[in-house]
Amino acid sequence: MREHTVLRVVTKVLIAPIILFALYVQFHGDYSPGGGFQAGVVFAAAIILYALIFGLAEARRAVSPNLLRITGALGALIFAGTGVYAMLRGGNFLDYDYLAHDAVHGQHYGLLLVEFGVGLTVVSVITSIFYVFAGRGRRNDDEQPPGDAR
Amino acid sequence: MTTDIALNIVLLSFMAIVGLAIARLRNLFPVAMLTGLYSLLSASLFTLLDAVDVALTEAAVGAGVTTVLFLATFGLTRAREKPVPRSRTLIGLAVTALTGAVLVYASLDMPHFGAADTPVQEHPLRDRYLNQMSEEIDVPNAVTAVLGSYRGYDTLGEVVVVFTAGIGVLMLLGVAWHRPRKPGKREQ
Numbered sequence: 001m002r003e004h005t006v007l008r009v010v011t012k013v014l015i016a017p018i019i020l021f022a023l024y025v026q027f028h029g030d031y032s033p034g035g036g037f038q039a040g041v042v043f044a045a046a047i048i049l050y051a052l053i054f055g056l057a058e059a060r061r062a063v064s065p066n067l068l069r070i071t072g073a074l075g076a077l078i079f080a081g082t083g084v085y086a087m088l089r090g091g092n093f094l095d096y097d098y099l100a101h102d103a104v105h106g107q108h109y110g111l112l113l114v115e116f117g118v119g120l121t122v123v124s125v126i127t128s129i130f131y132v133f134a135g136r137g138r139r140n141d142d143e144q145p146p147g148d149a150r
Numbered sequence: 151m152t153t154d155i156a157l158n159i160v161l162l163s164f165m166a167i168v169g170l171a172i173a174r175l176r177n178l179f180p181v182a183m184l185t186g187l188y189s190l191l192s193a194s195l196f197t198l199l200d201a202v203d204v205a206l207t208e209a210a211v212g213a214g215v216t217t218v219l220f221l222a223t224f225g226l227t228r229a230r231e232k233p234v235p236r237s238r239t240l241i242g243l244a245v246t247a248l249t250g251a252v253l254v255y256a257s258l259d260m261p262h263f264g265a266a267d268t269p270v271q272e273h274p275l276r277d278r279y280l281n282q283m284s285e286e287i288d289v290p291n292a293v294t295a296v297l298g299s300y301r302g303y304d305t306l307g308e309v310v311v312v313f314t315a316g317i318g319v320l321m322l323l324g325v326a327w328h329r330p331r332k333p334g335k336r337e338q
Contacts, residue, residue: 025206030289033202035297037308041210048218069320076313079306094302107287111298114305121309125316126215132323133222 004053011053018046026119030108036115040122047127056134065131068124075121082113157198165191178229179221186217203293 025032026039051059083094091098096110168188175181189212196205234242261268270276279296287295297305 029294030291032291033293034206035203035291035294038203038206038210041207041215045210045214048215052218072313072316076309079309083302083306094306096299096302104286104288107295107299108289110302111287111289111294114298114302115294118305118309121313121316125312128316128324129319130215130218130222132319133219134225136222136226136323 007053011049015046015050018049019043022046026115027112029115030111036118036120037122039115040119041126043119043123044126044130047123048130051130051134056131060131063127065128068128068131071120072124072128075117075119075124078117078120079114082110082117086110154198158195161191161195161198165195176231176233178224178231182217182220182224185220186213189213189216 022039022043025034025042026036029035029039047059047063050062082096082099086095086098087093089098094110094114096107096114097103099106099109165188168184168191172181172184172188175184189208193205193209193213196202196208265271279300280292283289283292283295287299289295
């Protein structure tokens with residue numbers, strides 16, 4: 001899809017706001033609709049859009065599959081680690097009351113960390129799945145490559 | 151309220167039309183596009199129902215990511231549905247009609263839309279979540295508080311499910327991940 005100038009220009013303009021919106025949904029999840037899962041999906045959609053317009057190889061250069069494998073595991077670890085940290089501070093597993101001196105503050109920290117873990121895992125897993133599916137299509141050169149399907 | 155009802159009617163009839171179109175089409179590329187449209191319509195419906203979190207997910211996953219995954223899959227397989235013999239379509243129609251009838255029958259037991267005396271409204275947990283949350287957690291978005299804190303175990307389980315799904319797909323399909331510069335050159 002490299003030759004489609006309009007698509008390329010529009011995508012270049014759009015990707016930054018999409019990512020910004022994903023970050024907004026991620027870190028504003030306590031105040032407005034959304035949270036880690038929604039933010040992760042929107043972020044992954046931005047990466048997938050980039051891959052569709054500029055090619056899979058470019059996207060893999062920008063967001064490496066190896067990095068995604070690490071961040072996918074890291075997200076789940078952050079979530080579980082928050083729970084374990086609450087245990088170390090004397091509470092139950094995932095009891096955010098013990099994360100800070102004040103219980104309500106602890107809850108805020110806990111939600112922020114946990115949502116961040118969710119978002120990290122979701123964006124990594126969805127992008128990885130897309131990479132794998134799209135990368136497989138490259139073998140069949142006679143078929144339409146997935147990026148050009150409209 | 152009347153505009154809500156009118157919008158609901160329009161959205162639901164559009165969804166029915168899209169569903170019928172999907173059933174009639176043989177070429178799978180437009181089918182993938184139409185499933186995306188279907189997701190977008192249901193996302194609008196969720197927005198009307200004030201379930202904005204769900205709508206956001208549906209719009210991004212259903213209309214965006216799933217459509218792209220469908221298209222990527224068509225790159226691997228045929229993008230045209232094989233013609234099915236008449237007898238099998240009749241069996242399929244019978245099974246679908248039966249399942250639909252059972253679902254409609256089951257829906258008769260459900261409380262009416264907007265009813266005040268449903269378990270969701272009357273359960274003591276609702277009071278706890280909506281009223282005591284402002285003292286215990288104090289975030290404006292009750293959905294985030296319930297999912298992240300009150301039901302933290304569930305959400306952790308969901309994240310692990312997502313992670314496991316990713317691992318599963320990578321183990322089945324993810325070949326040559328340590329050679330990202332030349333994708334698909336030496337697979338199998």
